[in-house]
Amino acid sequence: MSGTLTRRARVVLGAMLGAAALGLLALGAARAAPESDTTKPVRIGILNDQSGTYADFGGRGSVVAAQMAIDDFGGSVLGRKIVLLSADHQNKPDTGVAIARQWFDADAVDMIGELTTSSVALAVQDLAKAKGKIDIVVGAATSKLTNEACSPTGFHWAYDTYALARGTGGALVESGGKSWFFITADYAFGHQLEKDTTDFVTAKGGTVVGAVNAPFQNSDFSSFLLQAQASKAQVIGLANAGTDTTNAIKQAAEFGITKGGQKLAGLLFTLSDVHALGLKTAQGLVLTEAFYWDRDDASRQWAERYFQKMKRMPNMIQAGTYSSVLHYLKAVKAAGTTDAKAVAAKMRELPVDDMFAKGTVREDGTMVHDMYLFEVKKPEESKKPWDYYKLLRTIPGEEAYQAQDKGACPLTKKAS
DSSP, X not given: OHHHHHHHHHHHHHHHHHHHHHHHHHHHHHHHSOOOTTTSOEEEEEEEOSSSTTTTTTHHHHHHHHHHHXXXXXXXXXXXXXXXXXEEOTTOHHHHHHHHHHHHHTSOOOEEEEOOSHHHHHXXXXXXXXXXXXXXXXXXXXXXXXXXXXXXXXXXXXXXXXHHIIIIIHHHHHTXXXXXXXXXXXXXXXXXXXXXXXXXXXXXXXXXXXXXXXXXXXXXXXXXXXXXXXXXXXXXXXEOOTHHHHHHHHHHHHTTTTTTTOEEEESSOOHHHHHHHOHHHHTTOEEEESOOTTSSHHHHHHHHHHHHHHSSOOOHHHHHHHHHHHHHHHHHHHHTSOOHHHHHHHHHHSOEESSSOEEEEOTTSBEEOOEEEEEEOOGGGOOSTTOOEEEEEEEOHHHHSOOGGGSOOGGGOOOO
């Protein structure tokens, strides 16, 4: 009797094991099946500094802004879910390229955006060009991205060194700041910003009496500031950004530089930097941004939504990230595909029209839009939290950005 039960048990057990094996094989086959072009998610990567000098510049706020764009678009495009990835490149080009390569090759990422830090942006744009993928630079400034290093699938969204130099540099020279001394971040962005500003200064009859390169991610600017102070230049141009700029401004106050009559020019300065310094220290600074949360009804409404998530108001990089992701998704929908060449063509064809800007995308990849020259308010002029700016001038896009025929982008050069 027990022998019979044993045989029956073996039969039942064998059947169960066989069914389980078939189930595992089916599951494995399902997992192994490649995603089709019509079912795989559309993947977007936000690659920026999330822990260093530029963490407040774009950082996690840009990731949140990108997700807001995806949610506002509806979470899917062409019947496919939109998935957001993010990573910290630590301001290292090799780290940024390694992450981008992993995203493109293994994770099927369709577009990489934000890309704060010019050295990283240049390296990733070069990789994206080789891989036939879209990159949209928002946080990095160097105008090389749409000049010598331009790409048929690469775009530059919020601002560049030319627009910053045209705005802040041009304004200060016109108001009497004829002699300049630069403290420059010693990498691609700083050198390009110094060059572009120098071009504007000298074109308007000003002079550059000296310059010094400061290490990137520097905490002590005392020796550089003393050199600038000794130069007697009317304007000390800070060709840096993020905590490098705020550290330099704080230390300049300790040395009494502005009390001595010299002006500080934060050539890349954003709302987050003003907030970090406070109005008492930042008051009177002139700066150029592409966006201000309190500009109009559309900017205020979007900024209030952003504030609910981040508990701080957005700067131009975070708002620009939202705009760039939204425009990319509109282009994917219009193209009916995620093929980079087709999407890039639609990105250039479609007008940009959102709470960030109304603009156009040129052949060289520049998104041309108005820029704004602001002055930081005095503490007694601020009427509410984050009420930091007064508008000095709106700079039309065609004036703010270098004319395309004056640039060095090979894409725009007609064959002879």
